[in-house]
Amino acid sequence: MRAPIPEPKPGDLIEIFRPLYSHWAIYVGDGYVIHLAPPSEIAGAGVASIMSALTDKAIVKKELLYDVAGSDKYQVNNKHDNKYSPLPPSKIIQRAEELLGQEVLYKLTSENCEHFVNELRYGVSRSDQVRDAVMAAGIAGVGLAVLGLIGVMFSRNKKQKQ
Numbered sequence: 001m002r003a004p005i006p007e008p009k010p011g012d013l014i015e016i017f018r019p020l021y022s023h024w025a026i027y028v029g030d031g032y033v034i035h036l037a038p039p040s041e042i043a044g045a046g047v048a049s050i051m052s053a054l055t056d057k058a059i060v061k062k063e064l065l066y067d068v069a070g071s072d073k074y075q076v077n078n079k080h081d082n083k084y085s086p087l088p089p090s091k092i093i094q095r096a097e098e099l100l101g102q103e104v105l106y107k108l109t110s111e112n113c114e115h116f117v118n119e120l121r122y123g124v125s126r127s128d129q130v131r132d133a134v135m136a137a138g139i140a141g142v143g144l145a146v147l148g149l150i151g152v153m154f155s156r157n158k159k160q161k162q
Contacts, residue, residue: 096120
């Protein structure tokens with residue numbers, strides 16, 4: 001039998017597993033999270049981050065975790081607690097609630113939902129998803145460059161033999 005999901009505590013980071021990416025929210029208690037959502041009133045799990053990415057804007061919203069997650073799985077993921085000292089839960093919630101209703105800039109690479117929640121919990125804006133994607137793109141780029149170089153060398157070698 002599977003262990004039940006532990007009840008989030010106020011100030012916890014919630015990672016919601018969407019197809020192809022994770023959406024992030026901060027738990028504020030009583031079943032509610034604060035997260036970045038698209039400015040339009042399009043509701044529904046999975047739409048939030050994609051729509052924000054297309055509009056360059058997001059609104060800080062307080063909604064039930066159950067509604068934000070929809071049918072997607074989620075977990076508490078305070079993954080940087082060993083690297084950064086989390087702010088006290090009351091301070092995290094105060095900072096999050098002060099932003100409620102505000103329209104904020106949304107950039108996939110520098111100001112996304114993961115940057116937002118890490119800034120609230122640790123005072124450090126960071127996104128491992130972006131870092132990992134950039135590294136993967138860099139590794140793929142290096143791999144393509146190496147293959148291109150091998151191709152050039154192979155074609156030169158072939159010409160020299162003719």
